[in-house]
Amino acid sequence: AQTVTQSQPEMSVQEAETVTLSCTYDTSENNYYLFWYKQPPSRQMILVIRQEAYKQQNATENRFSVNFQKAAKSFSLKISDSQLGDTAMYFCAFGLLNTDKLIFGTGTRLQVFP
Amino acid sequence: GAVVSQHPSRVICKSGTSVKIECRSLDFQATTMFWYRQFPKKSLMLMATSNEGSKATYEQGVEKDKFLINHASLTLSTLTVTSAHPEDSSFYICSARDSGHNSPLHFGNGTRLTVT
Numbered sequence: 001a002q003t004v005t006q007s008q009p010e011m012s013v014q015e016a017e018t019v020t021l022s023c024t025y026d027t028s029e030n031n032y033y034l035f036w037y038k039q040p041p042s043r044q045m046i047l048v049i050r051q052e053a054y055k056q057q058n059a060t061e062n063r064f065s066v067n068f069q070k071a072a073k074s075f076s077l078k079i080s081d082s083q084l085g086d087t088a089m090y091f092c093a094f095g096l097l098n099t100d101k102l103i104f105g106t107g108t109r110l111q112v113f114p
Numbered sequence: 115g116a117v118v119s120q121h122p123s124r125v126i127c128k129s130g131t132s133v134k135i136e137c138r139s140l141d142f143q144a145t146t147m148f149w150y151r152q153f154p155k156k157s158l159m160l161m162a163t164s165n166e167g168s169k170a171t172y173e174q175g176v177e178k179d180k181f182l183i184n185h186a187s188l189t190l191s192t193l194t195v196t197s198a199h200p201e202d203s204s205f206y207i208c209s210a211r212d213s214g215h216n217s218p219l220h221f222g223n224g225t226r227l228t229v230t
Contacts, residue, residue, distance in 0.1 A: 043205065045221035091157060100211050100219050101148060104158045
């Protein structure tokens, strides 16, 4: 069985600064996907970034980038130039190939201060 | 773009009654949809996989007779919470993806259920 762990229940960062959210996971599979989702107060789940495990290159999406360490089973999210609109819950998630079933971590509540 | 719609967004029901939550894919077909439950300030827990035209697959610990799932068409899955109790109060979210394309997974806006 797969598990996803987010050890930071809450984080805060000042506007324009950089923050890193941690995520570790456990699996015996070799091929899988990892995701970061954002859930603002509206509760809508928004995909932030996706990483395929077979790709060594870390995924980036504008101000969002990941540090994927497959051997260490670590998948952290870096948010650069933080904006007030980044305030939300952030969930790390694991997904196997050929399925859309996701296993979510417990989430990190990020507060961006002006 | 592809949208997943949930209805209702909020529902309050009395203990012992049943409530139905709909999950619709608005402009794509989905042979599979997923139902999650989210407790306050907690993570999303997968409840079941809804399969069009066949029985749903439930995760361990989820009562299939309590949470009835029907996926009668390629655009609609329903979750019925039967004989609801206050402990069933939660936020329920569905997800789906366009089966015919390599597109991202989409989530509904969720349904907040309060059982009094």
